[in-house]
Ligand code: IMP
């Protein structure tokens with residue numbers, strides 16, 4: 001359907017869905033630069049190995065990596081959820097493993113959003129078994145109200161309310177990932193979007 005921009009900058013797909021801007025692109029970039037400095041300050045001498053979760057974490061990874069001074073390498077992993085409502089039932093499985101070993105490395109897991117925490121709990125357990133030197137977590141967004149698993153991030157970009165958000169890597173049925181900002185998705189029907 002034709003996409004039109006309203007006076008307030010919302011994107012409308014026909015009259016069906018709309019995205020209400022929540023975090024402007026410039027604020028995201030500024031925050032990521034600060035997070036990059038913070039991470040480097042915590043590990044001044046080490047090579048940082050960034051591990052991003054496909055696909056949502058990719059934009060965050062590339063911007064973060066470019067802002068961290070010194071030696072940085074990165075790798076990717078992908079996970080999927082079983083059946084419906086899987087994040088809340090906690091069934092996460094690996095669909096693409098890392099290319100290289102993380103043993104002895106200073107690893108930073110780079111995720112788009114920490115929601116129930118089931119994905120991160122799964123990944124942290126998996127990575128811990130592989131004996132990294134350090135294991136840290138950086139998330140762009142944190143929705144603490146939705147947390148089920150007892151996990152926390154070491155570096156958080158923004159804490160957001162319990163709303164379904166899209167943009168800057170986050171999708172709704174694979175759409176909206178390319179928005180440079182983060183916005184709240186509203187469905188035309190008034191129903192709540194599900195991930
Ligand atoms: P968790 O396992 O519930 O913490 O979910 C993490 C994953 O769910 C994220 O990496 C996203 O892919 C997805 N997700 C959670 N909340 C949202 C949202 O508001 N919009 C889009 N995707 C989301």
Ligand code: MG
Pocket residue numbers: 053054055056057112113
């Ligand atoms: Mg994701």
